[in-house]
Amino acid sequence: MRAALLQLNVTDDPLANLPVTRDLVVRAASQGATFVLTPEVTNCLSSSRAHQNDVLRPEDEDATLAGLREAAAAHGIWLLIGSLALKTDDADGRFANRSFLIAPDGMIAARYDKIHMFDVAVSETETYRESAGYRPGERAVLAQAGDVALGMTICYDVRFPALYRTLAQAGAEVLAVPSAFSPVTGVAHWESLLRARAIETGSYVLAPAQTGVHSATHGRERSTYGHSLAVSPWGEVLADGGEAPGVIMVEIDPEQVAEARARIPSLGLDARYSGPEAI
Numbered sequence: 234m235r236a237a238l239l240q241l242n243v244t245d246d247p248l249a250n251l252p253v254t255r256d257l258v259v260r261a262a263s264q265g266a267t268f269v270l271t272p273e274v275t276n277c278l279s280s281s282r283a284h285q286n287d288v289l290r291p292e293d294e295d296a297t298l299a300g301l302r303e304a305a306a307a308h309g310i311w312l313l314i315g316s317l318a319l320k321t322d323d324a325d326g327r328f329a330n331r332s333f334l335i336a337p338d339g340m341i342a343a344r345y346d347k348i349h350m351f352d353v354a355v356s357e358t359e360t361y362r363e364s365a366g367y368r369p370g371e372r373a374v375l376a377q378a379g380d381v382a383l384g385m386t387i388c389y390d391v392r393f394p395a396l397y398r399t400l401a402q403a404g405a406e407v408l409a410v411p412s413a414f415s416p417v418t419g420v421a422h423w424e425s426l427l428r429a430r431a432i433e434t435g436s437y438v439l440a441p442a443q444t445g446v447h448s449a450t451h452g453r454e455r456s457t458y459g460h461s462l463a464v465s466p467w468g469e470v471l472a473d474g475g476e477a478p479g480v481i482m483v484e485i486d487p488e489q490v491a492e493a494r495a496r497i498p499s500l501g502l503d504a505r506y507s508g509p510e511a512i
């Protein structure tokens with residue numbers, strides 16, 4: 234299976250972002266990709282809750298979801314929409330950060346709501362409180378994308394290795410980590426975290442990312458790290474998207490998963506200890 238990772242520089246205007254993203258999906262399909270993956274918040278990157286309230290829609294009215302489902306059907310591809318920011322009917326008005334797997338007929342095959350919220354002080358001047366705007370999911374999701382078993386995760390989830398171990402032990406061969414990583418933590422941690430998840434699970438890790446300075450009509454401008462990454466089950470970087478928006482391609486071979494797990498059988502062994510015993 235040939236997979237394509239889209240690297241995007243979305244704005245806070247969903248209707249302006251959609252045609253740009255759709256063009257890249259079409260480009261990837263025309264280059265032979267049968268599985269295309271987009272980053273976190275493919276529809277809209279915004280730091281203004283008021284603006285999000287104006288432009289975000291519930292799932293059944295979201296133009297990005299509708300437009301990309303059409304594109305998947307038109308080209309007969311599997312499409313992972315890394316995530317969409319969506320309105321929910323929650324009383325507290327929080328959004329969902331939801332990933333969608335779209336089948337080649339355009340139907341929604343799976344949904345995953347981001348579990349771990351990015352509530353972090355990256356530095357003294359840069360803090361995030363994702364849980365103020367988004368409500369966390371509570372379910373890990375394993376989906377079938379054609380011949381490939383896919384573990385669905387998002388961005389900050391990558392720092393919680395137990396989730397990836399659970400997905401791989403349940404059968405995942407490819408782990409998706411669509412992201413909008415901060416530049417500060419990106420340069421320090423991004424590649425190491427993704428390679429570690431691949432190595433310790435013997436899985437492909439596919440991490441399409443947002444990149445660059447995201448122009449915003451409301452609120453503060455945000456920047457993201459880029460470097461969309463595809464990692465083999467042995468931990469090798471197969472492709473790196475650099476800093477520009479675009480498409481990177483990678484070949485997925487389930488045999489490589491079996492081979493990595495045969496060489497290092499750590500995934501099949503669970504803790505043989507109790508404790509820790511506090512001395």
Ligand SMILES: O=C(O)CNC(=O)[C@H](CS)NC(=O)CCC(=O)C(=O)O
Pocket residue numbers: 273274277278279318330351361363388389392413414415418419
């Ligand atoms: O805010 C939105 O609309 C969309 N969500 C994001 O961009 C999220 C939360 S701010 N970003 C991350 O999780 C980055 C994680 C990261 O950078 C790290 O783990 O170091």
